[in-house]
Amino acid sequence: MSQKKASKNGAFSRRDFLKTGALSGMVLGSGTLLGGCASGNGSARPGDAKNIIFMVSDGMSSGTLTAADHFLRRNHGRPSHWISLYEQNRVVRGLMDMTSGSSIVTDSAAASCSWGCGRRLVNGRVNMTEDEQPLKPILKIFRDAGKATGLATTTTITHATPAGFGANVMARGEEPTIATQYLERGYDVLLGGGNRFYSAEHREDGRDLYSEYAQAGYKVVRKKEELKAFNSSEKLLGIFYDSHVPYTLDHMNTEEYRRDIPTLAEMTESAINRLSQNPNGFILQVEGGRVDHAAHGNDAAGLIYDQIAFDDAIARVLEFTENRDDTLVIITTDHGNANPGLNGVGSGYGESEPRFDRLAEFRHTNNWFLPQLDENSSVSRIRELVEYATKIEIRRDEAEILRKAYAREYENLHRMMSRPWPVMGQILANYLAFNWIGTSHTSDYVELAAYGPGSDRIGPFTKNTDLFHLMVEMAAVQAYQEA
Ligand SMILES: [Zn+2]
Structure with missing residues (x-):
């Protein structure tokens, strides 16, 4: 059945190995896969990226990035953090080809999986091959290497982009299953919307995932206040809305949303606080997921305010990485959408x-x-x-x-x-x-910006799947790639 069976049976238990913690980086970091010519101060070696923060503004056309920057300059007297990184020459920047296994126009599942497992899959699949074999997603790889793992998003936490880093299902719509997979896999931090896939009253199988997560050692939070008060080493599940969290502009002008629902920047900060407790490091995906929805809906205010909320999350990441050189930060989008x-x-x-x-x-x-x-x-x-x-x-x-x-x-x-x-x-x-030019995704090559160890290996034009190999190699976790 599985092409990987032979190597599975022959492999030693890598879980035993990970107990060695920090040692694993030394032992496993010797092999290098990427050619990568170093430029500038680029002398990063495999293992130098203790932490990886992967930031996706979902469905962000170049016009969206531009419009949000114009908006901030005209109304707030400052550029966006993203464009500031360009202005100040603080990042490596290029274009990325997001082609999926079925189309040059990708969907979010195939896009996220291209980074999450290193393969171009059929649109709609989540880390499953054409012959229905699961591919080990990057959160599982990092978990098995002893690192902390997290997802933070403004969509349902089980949506395609977060799922591409942590789940295996044949169809992205299988969100109730994805919610149970996260639990079985024990990821450390999960923050976003999606109550309807967690609560017993909404789930078809009647399972109360909140109590199942709590039994498995998660602190479950449902409101912003509880998220802010969280200050422990427990695992963290935060679900703040029934479906996707509301758009930023509606959040700004609706009192109960402001009171109860954290912003993406707040979720990002909480996630980093918790994940960075792990002495072996962490991987975190942060998604501004509703930029895509606003583009599908040709909704200018939805688009620009949510892009700015994503940009605010970049600021929190910049605060974390200030004065440290052990964190690879990738800032990108998975595809254009409606090209406004x-x-x-x-x-x-x-x-x-x-x-x-x-x-x-x-x-x-x-x-x-x-x-x-x-x-x-x-x-x-x-x-x-x-x-x-x-x-x-x-x-x-x-x-x-x-x-x-x-x-x-x-x-x-x-x-x-x-x-x-x-x-x-x-x-x-x-x-x-x-x-707008339409109401759906576009094939545009997308913005790719990065800084931190390994970013110097990114050239002006990147194939989406290369980022998977870059992350796995720079964190020195290749040995955990096999199931
Ligand atoms: Zn979309």
Whole structure:
């Protein structure tokens, strides 16, 4: 059955080996796989990356990174942390080809697995080969090497991107199973949304995973306050919302969200605090998962505020890595999505800036008000709700087209753009000058930035799967790759 059977049976128990802790780095760190020409101060050797922090802004087109940076400069008088790293020449930077095993347009599962197991898989699979064989994901490899392991995200904790580092299922939608796999595998820190895959009342099998995790030694937290108070060496499960956690802008303007739900930056800080207690080091994936959702929904405010929330998480990572040289930090995205951008409008393109600045006045995302409308909503109701959320008075004919889109009586020439979400994105583009090319992932080569030991091995153009080998080698955990 398993192609790996022979080597499995022949292998000594590596779990015994890991008891040696810090020694393992010395013993196993001798073999080197990557050619890598060192540049600058780049003399990192395998094993130098005691810790790895992998940061993904999911579905972040280049236009998203740019728009968030413009937004911060114009409204907060400072650049984004991500672009600051470029300005200050503090990172290695390149493009990455995220092709999956089934398409040059990847989904998030195949993308995360390309980094998480080093193989290009069929879209939708989570660390499973075409002949349904499991591939050992990187969190398990690091766990077996005696390192701490963690995931923090704004999506359900069982969603494709975190799962790509820690689970094995044939279809990414098997989130109830992924929740039980995390428990069986004993990862140290799990922070995000996804109550519906944990609570007994929502799970089809009726299992109460919260009590099962608690019995297995996890501290279970459900609110921001409890997360902030957490200060122990227990394992940590934090589930803060039924599904994905709310968009950042809606979080900012909803009192109970602000009170109860931590930001991605807060989750990142808590995760690092706990994981860094392990003397052997750790691996942490941090995902800004809803940037992707906002792009699918052509939701400008959802997109830009969530990208900024991801950028705030970068700041927490920078604080941790300041004055240390033992942590490889990778900052990237898994694919473009809807490729938004600011258009030049008005005489001399002078209208672009004031229009874009209107985003700073928004109270809520499109995702907040669009579900409150339907084909029976009156034009005046549509205009009123849009104005409440965005402070923009859309035209009557625009509201009427939105109503028709709900009723499926409207067809855009680019048919992907005919549903209410993209129609609303296009209506707002008239006022924001910020527009979209579609509602799905794109094949764009993606931004890749890195610093810390091993980053000097990243060139201007990287194949997604190379990052798996880089992480495993720089942390000197290759010996734990086999199941
Ligand atoms: Zn997506």
